[in-house]
Amino acid sequence: MTVWTLRATLPLCVASFLAGLCLLHSLPAAAQQPSNDLVAVVNADPITRDQLGQEAVRRHGAEVVDEMVNRYLIVQACKAKGIQISGQQVQDEVIRIAKKFGLTTEAYLQLLLEERDFTPQQYSKDVVWPMLSLRALVADEVQVSEAEIRKAMESQFGEAVKCRMIMVGSRAKADQLRQLAVQKPHEFGALAMRESEDETSASVHGLIPPIRRHTGDAEFENMAFALKDGEISKVYPLGDQWVILQSVRHMPASYPAEHALPMVRQQISDRIADEKVRVAASKLFSKLQQEANVIIVLGDEAQTKKYPGVAAIINGQKLTVATVAAECIERHGAAVLEGEVNRKLLTQALRKADRRVEQADIDEEVRRAAVSFGYVDAQGNADVETWMQAMLGDADANARELYLRDSVWPTVALKKLVEGQVDVTQEDLRKGFEANYGPRCEILACVLGDQRTAQKVWDMARANPTDKFFGELAHQYSIEPMSQSNFGRVPPLARHNGQDTLEREAFKLKPGGVEAMSGIISTGAERWVIMRCVGYTDPVVTKFDDTVREELTRTIFEKKQRLAMADTMDSLKESAQIDNFLAKRTQLGSRVRQVSNTEKR
Template sequence: MNVWTLRATLLLTLTTGIAGWNVQPNSYALAQAPTNNVVAVVNADPITRDQLAKEVVLRHGEEVLDEMVNRYLIVQACKAKGIQITGQDVQDEVIRIAKKFGLTTESYLQLLQEERDFSPQQYSKDVVWPMLSLRALVADEVKVTQEERDKAFLSQFGPSVKCRMIMVADRVKAEQLRSMAEKAPEQFGELAMRHSEDETSASVHGLIPPIRQYTGDADFEAIAFNLKENEISKVYPLGDQWVVLQCVRHLPETPPAPHARPMIMQQISDRIVDEKVRVSASKLFAKLQADANVVKVLGDEAKTKEYPGVAAIVNGQKMTVAQVAAECIERHGTAVLDGEVNRKLLTQALGKSNIKVESADLKAEVERAAVSFGYVDADGKADVDSWMQAMLADADQSAQELYIRDAVWPSVALKKLVDGQFSVTQEDLRKGFEANYGVRCEVLAVVLGDQRTAQKVWDMARANPTDSFFGELASQYSIEPMSQSNNGRVPPLARHNGQETLEREAFKLKPGGVEAMSGIISTGADRWVILRCVGFTEPVVTDFEAVREELTRDLYEKKQRLAMANKMDELKEAAQVDNFLEVQAQMGKIRQTSATAPISR
């Protein structure tokens, strides 16, 4: 696994670090071995660090090891060239990038923590340091010319062409549509809406973002810039599609203010450098990997016996399983520990109720899942092997065991714990039948974001109570994309499908005239809806007995899932859980915030 491939976007767009953290290359190859310290206590039952280490390595060990190996290769390359990335280098990068995004360093670090779940230290070690190192290693290859800057400036601020587009997969169809558009250019938007296979642009009559120079396909750009207003282009291949353009108008350049130009040119240079670094570093990294002598031990049973306690040997240097475990805990420990706490709660609940989960139960659950997703053999029996291969990216024995442990066992345990605590009643069947097979109300809808506008639209609709006028109001005022782009049309409303307020109001309406329109319906979250009934569908099924068995099964599974979720919540609420790893993580966040606070001043 290539660390550059995995993190390229982050490396080039999001960089930060820790003030005062001294980045020494050799420090990346060192880690503390896990101990028997308790990381959590669940109702007086402890979970040790060694237990957590075993679980987290099972799930993330190989991925983390790959990144550790790749990081080590960068370390060795830096040593060979005498390159050292210091804590000051990392801190300077923090300040530069934070300013680039208009954020203080403290705000930027907080954003990374909240959005990416990266602690400042982890981010510095796993992202910033490799990025700075690779940038230094390929610095001699990265030069930005004035021509490149000028082209990038033109692509951002130069003239552009506003166009409509028709995109289809078949060339013959594209030529036919072009011919139709040539005869009636004013109908191009209608043709795009009806025939274009690009749904985003079709919904707005073919309009696409303005086409600019030096942003991609030069021939495509030339076609657009050579068109006159309302002129239709030739059919052009774009990827595996065929497109026809119509020029709406040429847009003039939009140069920035003179005082902003130096900053913009610097941003453009940085962006070009980043792209060149990405390409050069990718090539360099591929060479480092190709030249390296790496023996991966983790996950290989034979090599594990030969090299006990070793995860990998990189150019003669051993990386231990303990080092990998420590890094796994740092990155994934909190999430894996949550799963182990839940497993402990379920195990305790099973014990109190004198319930056992047998291997036969697990097998039956896997077979049930396979059948429910249509994986059956010629005899109609569960095709477990095909199911496993389809569901798991790596369907080897270890992946299957983890699937059984993390997904199947908890599901079986919860099903046994809630068995007999719910049932499907006749009222459930009645509502389920109406929801799935009953009459649906076909409506037009206008969704508004404030009550004043809703009242205005309602008054206009009331004064002209026709479907067509209501549709025009929807296209003009609705803030919900589907109703706005489809003249108010939305999927038909069925009973008992979770939209109680809308359903109740819809089924009071009668098609045609004033009685077809609802009042202003508040649905919460600053949304007001006006409905207009245009008719009712016929029932999908009228014979209840014909679908009773299937309906009963579906409702039972829905009730079972709800009962299982409630049971898990109940166990969590009643438990006494001391999660020391989470406390340590929170303390770490506080320390990092304190350490980085001076940077933003």
């Protein structure tokens, strides 16, 4: 049975994985997808694979080139040694790893996709193939001896010593504590709890995990094993700390049953081999990189003129920009395409509204952002350079350009589109003044998860209408952590802050007695709230002067503007016709349907 006939009998992700292996070992990356293919059409405006590749390289090219250079070094080293890793070997390794975690191959690949965003093809190419190649390259250095297996078995299953420990940072203090411990060895645990600076062991009277052989410092292990039960050790330096041990008891060896030994030995051998591979591979990588002649062309203007269309040269072998673009699309294409679709929608909307985003608009938005985050100079003007440095760090000019393109430009475009749609009314100012400066209702609250319990608590609170008793009820019954732990105390409620039902009921209440308690208020999501008013705060500001008006107007305008911008973007998306061939999805207005390969063409 061939791979292709086998595909029909396998779950989708496994079949895709096998297909990916065939592509991996039969086609160069750049040849897998023609650059003139359409990846999306937004309201009849196309986005080509070449355009998407350029944008993906702009955002992720540097990191992808670095990883691909390493892969090329491995490929070249394998070629020099005549090593070939087949698709079957990769497949077998994936199956082995899945079994190691107790999963089917399908479940393991699905887990990688959901939790690490690794497609089966990416996993085979970027993880499994390099791992197998490195193993093959360092195979001569990764021999596991019988002595190593014996030591590992002894470390895992051999005898051990259970100890208590005191750890301090001063030798003088350690000597004093040892004298006390020797005088009263039966109080070692209490001494450790009181004096040891290792909080983890101190909290359990100095107890530490059993000490075994071949796990670290051989002299320290020998010292522990030489102790008799109850005996106190000498003061021993461990790193920059000083420790004292007391042996609690010696634990006998506990090896696996005879029938399980072969499997356990194999697992230990594999673990030792894996560790040796990691060490040997690290050394090999360092050697390959030190001896390699690598020229990174991408992002270097002078080198790009010298080597057009080339991203890097590795020991004379050219890595093309087209290959890097294909890799970037495979890894990041979906996210980059979403951004480009949104950019198309905004560009189309600006054109329709006969509005433009000018460089002056971009500069002004950056200045506004700098001021809003407190980056101003001595004269109160925007300190743009310090703001950009704080936000982007030591990033290069490309990072700054991407920030302007991906964050600032869309913001300015949306502000242009909502010009004239946002105003601040007198009602807005009135509500804003009450919300920000008006009195707030100080309440005790009890949040319940079902109506029956809420009725029970309400009846008890009604029968004993005091703040103290209500707080005790909240502590006992509330399912909301803050009100439960604080005996009903929650932050004071202000008007017009998005909790209309609670605010309306709270501001009807009067402190003290029965009139201080609300009814049972349903807030949805299976939550019922009972409140008790304990008073009102004094207004922060009582005079609505020009300074207050100006601050409120600016704050309210910016909030309403943000909401209008979000609504506009949602509206553009919902009303657009978007054919996303990369995701095989078409949107007609708000309706989404799957696109077959035939429809795509």
